[in-house]
Amino acid sequence: MPGPLRTSEPSRVETDWPTLLQDNLRTGGQGIRAAKTPDHVRWHVPMGCSVRSAPVLRAGVLYVTSMAGNLHAIDVEKGRQKWQFQAADHIHSTPSLSVHKVLFGCDSGKVYAVDCNSGKSLWEASAVAEVWTSPVIRDGVAYFGSADSRVYAVDVDTGLKRWTRELGGRVYSTAYVGEPHLYVGCGDGKVYCLDVSSGRTEWSTPTGNGIDSSPAVSGDTVLIGSEDFFFYALDANTGSVRWKYETGLGISSSPAVNEDLAVVGSKDGFLYALEIQSGQLRWKVQISDPVTAPPVISSGVVCIQAGGMQAFDIATGKLVWRAGLGGAVQSAPVLTGDAIYVATNDGEVYALE
Amino acid sequence: MNHRGCGGHREIVRTCTRPSPSEQVYPVKAALSSLVNEKYEAPKAPLKWPEAWRSLSGTFHPLGVTFMDRRTFVKASCLGSASLFLDGLDPKALGDVTMPEPPPIDIVHGLRPAKSALGMPGLFPGRVVEVSDSNSIVRNRVSQPVVRAMIERGMKELTGERSVAAAWTKFVEPSDIVGIKINPSGAPACCSSPEIVREIINGVQSAGVPVGNIVIYDRYEYQIDIGSYQALLPPGVRVVGIQDGLVDAGYDANVYCQATFFGEWENRSYMASIVAHGLTKIINVPTMKDHSASGVTGCLKNLGYGTFNNVARSHRSPYSFTDPLIGVMCSVEPLRSKAVLHIMDGMRQVWHGGPLTQVQDFIYQAGILYFGTDPVAIDTVELEAIEKKRREEGVPSVWEHDADSITSNSHEFYHDPKKNLFYRRPGHIASAGKLGLGIADLKRIDHGRIRLG
Numbered sequence: 001m002p003g004p005l006r007t008s009e010p011s012r013v014e015t016d017w018p019t020l021l022q023d024n025l026r027t028g029g030q031g032i033r034a035a036k037t038p039d040h041v042r043w044h045v046p047m048g049c050s051v052r053s054a055p056v057l058r059a060g061v062l063y064v065t066s067m068a069g070n071l072h073a074i075d076v077e078k079g080r081q082k083w084q085f086q087a088a089d090h091i092h093s094t095p096s097l098s099v100h101k102v103l104f105g106c107d108s109g110k111v112y113a114v115d116c117n118s119g120k121s122l123w124e125a126s127a128v129a130e131v132w133t134s135p136v137i138r139d140g141v142a143y144f145g146s147a148d149s150r151v152y153a154v155d156v157d158t159g160l161k162r163w164t165r166e167l168g169g170r171v172y173s174t175a176y177v178g179e180p181h182l183y184v185g186c187g188d189g190k191v192y193c194l195d196v197s198s199g200r201t202e203w204s205t206p207t208g209n210g211i212d213s214s215p216a217v218s219g220d221t222v223l224i225g226s227e228d229f230f231f232y233a234l235d236a237n238t239g240s241v242r243w244k245y246e247t248g249l250g251i252s253s254s255p256a257v258n259e260d261l262a263v264v265g266s267k268d269g270f271l272y273a274l275e276i277q278s279g280q281l282r283w284k285v286q287i288s289d290p291v292t293a294p295p296v297i298s299s300g301v302v303c304i305q306a307g308g309m310q311a312f313d314i315a316t317g318k319l320v321w322r323a324g325l326g327g328a329v330q331s332a333p334v335l336t337g338d339a340i341y342v343a344t345n346d347g348e349v350y351a352l353e
Numbered sequence: 354m355n356h357r358g359c360g361g362h363r364e365i366v367r368t369c370t371r372p373s374p375s376e377q378v379y380p381v382k383a384a385l386s387s388l389v390n391e392k393y394e395a396p397k398a399p400l401k402w403p404e405a406w407r408s409l410s411g412t413f414h415p416l417g418v419t420f421m422d423r424r425t426f427v428k429a430s431c432l433g434s435a436s437l438f439l440d441g442l443d444p445k446a447l448g449d450v451t452m453p454e455p456p457p458i459d460i461v462h463g464l465r466p467a468k469s470a471l472g473m474p475g476l477f478p479g480r481v482v483e484v485s486d487s488n489s490i491v492r493n494r495v496s497q498p499v500v501r502a503m504i505e506r507g508m509k510e511l512t513g514e515r516s517v518a519a520a521w522t523k524f525v526e527p528s529d530i531v532g533i534k535i536n537p538s539g540a541p542a543c544c545s546s547p548e549i550v551r552e553i554i555n556g557v558q559s560a561g562v563p564v565g566n567i568v569i570y571d572r573y574e575y576q577i578d579i580g581s582y583q584a585l586l587p588p589g590v591r592v593v594g595i596q597d598g599l600v601d602a603g604y605d606a607n608v609y610c611q612a613t614f615f616g617e618w619e620n621r622s623y624m625a626s627i628v629a630h631g632l633t634k635i636i637n638v639p640t641m642k643d644h645s646a647s648g649v650t651g652c653l654k655n656l657g658y659g660t661f662n663n664v665a666r667s668h669r670s671p672y673s674f675t676d677p678l679i680g681v682m683c684s685v686e687p688l689r690s691k692a693v694l695h696i697m698d699g700m701r702q703v704w705h706g707g708p709l710t711q712v713q714d715f716i717y718q719a720g721i722l723y724f725g726t727d728p729v730a731i732d733t734v735e736l737e738a739i740e741k742k743r744r745e746e747g748v749p750s751v752w753e754h755d756a757d758s759i760t761s762n763s764h765e766f767y768h769d770p771k772k773n774l775f776y777r778r779p780g781h782i783a784s785a786g787k788l789g790l791g792i793a794d795l796k797r798i799d800h801g802r803i804r805l806g
Contacts, residue, residue, distance in 0.1 A: 050575065050597045067574075067597040090597070092578075132583070149588045172584040187584045208494075210547070210585035227547075227581055229494065248713075249493070249541050252581050267541035267579070269711060290541050290711060292579055329578050345575060 015336040017057040018097035020134040020174055021256065021296060022334075026216045028256050029298030029335030037311075037321040038340055038352035043079025047072065051343040053094040053134075054294075054332040056102075061116070062334070063102050064343050065091035071104060071114060072349075076341070079351060083119030087112055092330070094134035094174070096142070098156050103142055105131025111144055111152075113159060123159035127152060133174040133214075138196070145171025145184055151192075153199060165199035167192055174214040174254070176222070181236070183222050185211030191224055191232070193239060203239035207232060212252035214294070216262070218276050223262045225251025231264055231272070233279060243279030247272060252330075254294035256302065261314070263302050265291025271304055273317060283317030293328045298335050305331055309342055309352075325350060448754030450776055455674045456612045458681050463608035463629040465686035471634075472690035473683065474791035475726025476523060479798050481734050482510045482724040486805040489720040490700045493713075495548040499806070500722070504552045504696070506803060507724040518559040524693045525634050527561035532568045532632035532691075536640045536655045536698075540580035542711040543701045545638045547585040549722070553636060553696060554590055564589035570627055572596060572659055595625045596662070604662050605629040610682055615669045622661035628688055635692040637728065641699035641719065642707035643739055645766070647675035648751040648779025650708045651735045652695045652728030653790070657682030668775050671759045676778035680785030683728065689790070695731055697723035704742040705770035712767050717742060729791025730798045732782045737795065746770065751777045 021028050049068040056063050061082065062074040071085040093105035101113045101122060107130040113122040127146035135142040137156055145151045147170045153162040169187030176183045181202060182194045187210040193202040208228030215224040221242060222234040227250035233242040248268030255264040261282060263273045267290040273282040288307035295304040301311040301320050305328035311320045326344030334341040340352040470476060484507040489499040508520035525531050533553055535545035550569060557567055567590045571577055574594020583592045595603035604623035613620040628635065639655035646668035647654055657679040658664040664682075667674045683689060699721030706715050719738075725731045740750055748770040749758060760772045786793030 052575070052578065090574075129588070147583065147588065170584055170586070170588055172581075187586070187588075210581065212581040212584040227585060250581060252584070290579060329575055 015057075016059070017334045017336070019056060019136065020054055020094045020096070020214075021254075021294060021332060024136060024138060024177060026176070026254075026256065028296040029303075030258055031299070036338075038323065040353055042339065042351040042353050044348050044350045045072075045074055045079055045081065047343075047347040047349060049347050050345050051331060051347055051349065052092045052329050052345065053104075053343070054330070055334050055341050055343050055349065056095050056097055057334050057336070057341065058097045058116070062341055062349070063095045063097070064349055065093060065095055065104050066347070067091065069106070071095065071102065071112075071119075073116070073119060074349065076339070076351060085112070085114050085119045085121070089130075092130075092132040093144075094330075096135045096137050098137045098142070101156065103135040103137065103156070105133060105135065105144055105146075107132075109146065109148070111135055111142070111154070111159070113156070125152065125154045125159040125161065129170075132172050136175050136177045138177045138179075141196075143175050143177050143182060143196070145173060145175060147171070149186075151175065151182070151184060151194060151199065153196070163199040165194055165201065169210060172212050173224075176215045176217050178217060183215045183217065183224075183236070185213055185215060185224050185226070187211065189226065189228070191215065191222065191234060191239065193222075193236070205232075205234055205239040205241065209250065212250075213264075214254035216255045216257045218257045218262065221276060223255045223257060223264075223276070225253060225255065225264055225266070227252070229266075231255070231262075231274065233262075233276065245272070245274055245279050245281070249290070252292045256295045256297040258297050258314070261297075263295045263297060263314075265293065265295060265304060265306060267292060271295060271302070271306075271312065271317070273302070273314070285312055285317040285319070289327060293330055294332045296332050296335060303333050303335065303340070305333060305342065305344070309333065309340075323352065448756075450754040450756060452754070452776065452778070453672055455677055456614060458610055458612040458678065460610045460681060460685050461608055462686040463605060463624060466633070466690045469690060471524065471693040471726075473692050473726070473728055474730075474789070475693055477511060477726045479727055479730050479792040480511065480725055481727070481730050481798055481800045482507050483721060483734070483800065483802045484510070484724070484805060485719075485721045485802070487720055488806050490718045493701075493718060495546045495700050497548045497551070500546070500548050500700075501552050501555075503722050503805060504549070504556065506805060507696070507722055508556065510801060510803060511724045511726075517556065521556045521560040524636070525557055525560045525562050527563070529562055529633045530566050530568065530631060531557050531562055532570055532627065532635045533557075534635055534637045534655060534659055535569055535571050535577070535582065536638065536650070536659065537571050537573070537576040537580040537582065538708050539640065539642065539703065539710065540576055542713065543640055543642060543703050543707075543716055544576075544580050545640055545698050546700050547580070547582055549696070549698050549700070550582070550638060551586060553638065554587060557636070565591070567591070568593055568627070568632065570595065570625075572625065572662070593627060595627060603627070608685065610661060610678065610685065612674075612678070614667055614674045617666045619663055619666075622663045622682070624685060624688065625660050625662070628660050628691065632691060635688070637692055637695040639695070639697050640701070640703070641697055641721070641735055641738070642703035643705055643743075643751060644675075644707045644777070645773055646673040646775040646777060647679060647781055648777040649732060649736050649739055649782075651697060651732035651782075653679050653683050653732050653781060653785050656688065656692055656728065660688055670761055670774050671756075671776050673775045673778045676781035677784040679781040680788050680790060683785055683790055684788045692728070693726065695723075695725050695728050697731055697735060699723060699735075699738075702739065702742060704739055704746065705748065706767050710767055715770060727791035729782055729786045729793050732785075733793050733795055733798060734800055736779055736782060743770075751779055753777075
């Protein structure tokens, strides 16, 4: 295990991470050079209030939203704030980046588009209730769900609505947007497949309780957790259940996937690695806290913010390293070639090297 | 007395007869009159609740909200030094450890709503309806249809009404802003079950309350988030965390309890603004848990310590002043008047490690709900149930004050039920009874038991 974290200023190679779990495929840190065991803090920035969302990164700027309603742009070179934008209410939403815009939802029900360079508002789109989900941007359209039970598709340039679709419950699950379908979980306990161009419901599959987890897709399999304690693998074309795996409590964590494994946390305090094809357990490891945040897979390790920041060997589940940082409810780290950026529930943002 | 009907065997067992109307007055009000200096001033202009509510637009930034002209000032001058404790300082406490005397507690009330019989101890002092069903929790999952039947039966039994809607109408009306005070502090292992909260929402709506007038709330937003309540509750219901865990916003600087327990620099605890100003009625949904400092966390602790901030200062290992602070907080207006109904979630019963434990070894899937308007009576019954379970498990009473049981090692505490962080003080229940919040004498409690399956 490493010693106490210390501060220094070495050189780095940064990799963009423009949306939740890096990209729309939610590949996390895969393909990025293996995240080494960090042994020091390059910098840390106190936010002054809790951070529930995950940071995103582009061109050397880290974007972090906070419960005080601020979007912070932080220069990762020095850990200095470039600008901050004040929204109308708390922010739980992880931001997403589109060219020169950063988009995020707010508890006021608005989704904001803010200029990445100036920090000025470009447009606002309104839902009826809070937006905790992360806007997912694809082909000039941003897709997000709201506690008003609707999924919205808005134009990224203007914020004008393309379509809305009302589901049967609150939407706190961040959609997985592919072509031609969008997949999302819902508080009514169903997993929905919507047509991305119209919002039409293609299929829906019920689970035994509400869904807080966000889906991932591997091949033609949709993977998602439910508060009914089960982790589901669904046929992406029909919604039929291929397999489900029972954990000890509800699952609000969102899965990370690589070629053959889905890794997901459960509120029972375990992290599970399941074979996507069969649902067989490859390994599970006990975390000291309930796991509600999404894990992130990098080359060789899976990282999770629960009981501090921890990394486990992807093949065996053995602990590789652990940093005693504050926990997270829904935040996930940003992994780059040489650094790991972490936002914690106690309001600190760290650059680990 | 046995009842049979659809849905299986139903059994009602009463441990005593219902108190007569003459017994339903606050039992020790007179005894406290020489200690409590109460002055009530009428507000100059009545507050229009729905408008005030809507103007708050999602978050509560109460500091600066003042109602000085109708402040009620009560100085409960050293509640601990006189009758509350001289006639029964933890009378059941076991062991030779001498507990320190509690300090004086000053309280400043907020606006008391118009006089009503609904405030604690409410319409049915001393009455506790226990409904159990072994199918209500199976493999640690709460069954929505089973708890629906339990709540419907419990509400009808509590009120004597024949319809469920009529039962709910006893407590709420369409113009109310109804707060449902959950307990998410043990989430996810033991917290107010979303399934039960959903059914309470249905019940409140059956009385004509619009869904937008229903608020699920607790102090810590992140605990609500861990419980996934936001995602699991019906659209339109507001879910409010009073504070985000770092910023103590959301409290009214003019309504507070003040006492110095351990020399702390901030010796006030302020009432949540949503309680002081936003809500007109509160339905309390505590869980059934042992508590390392107060013995149990039930109706009273969920209300008192879930409404005021800065409460952890009342216990510093190994001592606790949760008695009398919990009861005193529950007596502060308008909390006292607004809390009209208590439904204790005993689906899971934590018999050691509360309030935060995640260790399933000490969480018994009891499948019970308690209904009442008297939080003292319900907590008295709950305390007996937890004591019974602890006896069955061969661990000391929560009244035990044994120096050898005290540990400062949290891992040891969470995994050894013979260890504890504090000398527990469950006497807060009796103290609350002496403040007129309900009946703490088990012999005078009308405890009805209904078994549905």
